[in-house]
Amino acid sequence: MRVAIAGGGLAGLSCAKYLVDAGHTPVVLESQDVLGGLVAAWRDQDGDWYETGLHIFFGAYPNMLQLLKELGIEDRLQWKEHSLIMNQPENPGVYSRFDFPDIPAPINGMVAILGNNDMLTWEEKIKFGLGLLPAMVRGQSYVEDMDQYTWTEWLRKQNIPERVNEEVFIAMAKALNFIGPDEISATILLTALNRFLQERYGSKMAFLDGAPPERLCQPLMEYITERGGEVYVRKPLKQIRLNDDGTVREFLIRGLDGAPDEVVTADVYVSAMSVDVLKVLLPEPWKPLDYFSKLDGLEGVPVINLHLWFDRKLTDIDQLLFSRSPLLSVYADMSNTCREYANPDRSMLELIFAPAKDWIDKPDAEIVAATMTELNKLFPNHFTGDQPAKLLKSKVVKTPRSVYTATPGRQACRPSQVSPIANFFLAGSYTMQKYLGSMEGAVLSGKLAAQAISHETTGGETDLQIEKLPATAR
């Protein structure tokens, strides 16, 4: 079966990969000149990479890890020691660590939390542990129910001291969805905590050994095309055209640089575009359907990714760092963490600037200046004295609408991969799957869409090794 997929991010590519595995012929149509979507990256005039986002892979990403294995590229992940490392803004240059010993979960997590005495008092740790009990005992159904609360509201409900938020969860909320704990749904943090505390290597982190378009998307593309699929860039979907019965007749692709528009026909059609773009392209007759009108409740969150190249090393830490700064979220010295960006003499910090809603429209120079002021506080020893560290160059990448904003109530708006239109399916990390708006979520959504296409359209079973489909939102 020929399947046209609009969107060449991880969800679209994963969908195509699992479709070729099931014997179908996918045609991926990506609007940009590079594959990857939110993991896209480019080279500057010096040949240095800059990326849409600093990306971390977790031990708790079974579908991503399986995909890398199936592509034969699992060695491209550079696993780091099993620790969470946080700056102590009140104690510049000093880090606080949660070190997970290599023993079964949840004991390793308990040892990591109990072993950290810089951030939380014993009383705070005990109250937090007690507050978490319902999530641990009642599992995912409790976690889903908590989508009615923000994380801060949930902490208060569970009598967990406010300071726990300030010390740990502002940083965690910003890392997971680029917003603060007063905005983020409790479901998001509880889901992450459940994975991190219940899986031995759940919170163990890895960096890709180079830029995602080359090191991850390229092998995916080769896998698909070697098996008869097609992958195109610079093919923006302009219109979803319908038959009289409301099913899809064809995709109209916008011609670029004066070329005429082009029609793509297939047996089945998939949107693997972001929810914000899909909402704009929805055909009028589909809009009143509950499945599609619920998408109005989903919207991408703004985020900024910064790259700062320095004339010397600022740190030798080979791991993700939680800045705990009001302007910044997580960051890493990519000259230590990523093989292709390695430099023994100079640091390249990649930093996530979040929440970004008040900054996304500001000039790059202002964003870089504000970031440098924060770095002065975090690394005062490098920026004072006779020879302060010099910023050689910078690159700011703004994404006004990235992953869906995970505020309370959003779970009910997330659609299943199976739409009410017989020949139209959805993939994307915003669609319903249990891994939130993440690379893992994108890969799983693509896999679920491929499974649904095989199942719904042929009525047959697939031999894809994947989880059961979530209840459809038809």
Ligand SMILES: Cc1cc2nc3c(=O)[nH]c(=O)nc-3n(C[C@H](O)[C@H](O)[C@H](O)COP(=O)(O)OP(=O)(O)OC[C@H]3O[C@@H](n4cnc5c(N)ncnc54)[C@H](O)[C@@H]3O)c2cc1C
């Ligand atoms: C700054 C940042 C940091 C992140 N950090 C992490 C992390 O550490 N770990 C993690 O797991 N996840 C992280 N994420 C989230 C992760 O990148 C996303 O969840 C995932 O990549 C989304 O993939 P997707 O395929 O669902 O969507 P997208 O990547 O948005 O893909 C949609 C694709 O559709 C294309 N498209 C749009 N319009 C059209 C059109 N008209 N026609 C054809 N194609 C179109 C787009 O160009 C894009 O390629 C981060 C995201 C950002 C922005």
